[in-house]
Amino acid sequence: METYEIFWTGGFDSTFRVVQLSRLPIRLQPVYCTGVASDIRKSEYYELQAIKQIMELLRKKPETKAEILPPKIVSTEKRQPVEKDPDFVYEILPHDHDVATAFRRIYISMMAPRRSQLATGRGVLNAVNVDLYIDSQYQWLAAYANSRKDPVEIGITARYVNKFMDAIGGGDAVEEIDRGCVKQYILNIEKCRSADGYTIFGNFAFSFYNAPLKPELIEEYRKMDCEDIMNLTWFCYDPIDGKPCGQCWTCVHTYRDGITNRFTPEALERYFKREKELAENK
Numbered sequence: 001m002e003t004y005e006i007f008w009t010g011g012f013d014s015t016f017r018v019v020q021l022s023r024l025p026i027r028l029q030p031v032y033c034t035g036v037a038s039d040i041r042k043s044e045y046y047e048l049q050a051i052k053q054i055m056e057l058l059r060k061k062p063e064t065k066a067e068i069l070p071p072k073i074v075s076t077e078k079r080q081p082v083e084k085d086p087d088f089v090y091e092i093l094p095h096d097h098d099v100a101t102a103f104r105r106i107y108i109s110m111m112a113p114r115r116s117q118l119a120t121g122r123g124v125l126n127a128v129n130v131d132l133y134i135d136s137q138y139q140w141l142a143a144y145a146n147s148r149k150d151p152v153e154i155g156i157t158a159r160y161v162n163k164f165m166d167a168i169g170g171g172d173a174v175e176e177i178d179r180g181c182v183k184q185y186i187l188n189i190e191k192c193r194s195a196d197g198y199t200i201f202g203n204f205a206f207s208f209y210n211a212p213l214k215p216e217l218i219e220e221y222r223k224m225d226c227e228d229i230m231n232l233t234w235f236c237y238d239p240i241d242g243k244p245c246g247q248c249w250t251c252v253h254t255y256r257d258g259i260t261n262r263f264t265p266e267a268l269e270r271y272f273k274r275e276k277e278l279a280e281n282k
């Protein structure tokens with residue numbers, strides 16, 4: 001049986017794809033990159049809890065056909081998790097100089113023309129405009145993917161795939177491949193005009209190229225009878241008292257995308273305040 005690897009954050013988009021793949025007769029290896037950035041994400045604990053709970057539910061669902069391997073937690077040598085959980089397996093991410101250099105150039109080229117849009121009135125980075133740049137986690141995901149023989153699937157929506165392909169001029173270089181039970185989209189090296197772009201995105205397999213956006217995903221979760229799983233996904237980067245904050249960029253996008261039932265009244269208050277601030281800073 002072939003093993004398919006997929007990056008899984010426990011979030012809305014990647015969980016959707018994990019559920020889809022869980023229904024195929026394949027071996028599935030979820031991969032979670034942790035503790036890799038200098039600003040270790042406060043949300044990691046909650047993401048890993050979501051993954052554990054969703055794994056448990058998936059294993060019980062009669063529709064699950066895949067052999068789902070224990071999720072693999074990947075970290076750099078310097079930032080290894082202090083405590084290891086028996087539900088996960090652990091691996092060290094090798095340093096990849098080519099990826100680091102290519103990432104820096106792409107990051108700068110995406111940021112530079114939009115500096116004014118990204119700065120708020122106080123001159124700080126306006127992370128809610130995340131659609132305008134590439135998140136630092138992609139550097140680590142690319143380093144992991146490039147260390148593997150087969151492409152690693154990344155369950156992001158078409159909005160993000162299109163944004164990245166625009167940035168590297170790779171829109172017409174994306175091609176569908178058939179890997180037995182699974183159809184994926186990868187970058188064709190011959191057609192990809194950006195060497196840096198290929199270094200970062202060349203060993204990712206996209207599942208959502210020209211496919212579902214958030215409202216359609218919500219509907220698809222329902223059709224798969226997996227609202228229980230959808231409600232366990234984690235999206236907030238900066239939780240307050242263990243609950244989604246309502247004001248970080250993923251909370252803002254989640255609400256804007258129509259997922260409005262996951263916020264406490266306090267978080268909703270923060271959300272509307274944040275939107276007001278954003279409108280004033282335009």
Ligand SMILES: [Zn+2]
Nearest residue numbers: 236245248251
């Ligand atoms: Zn949040």
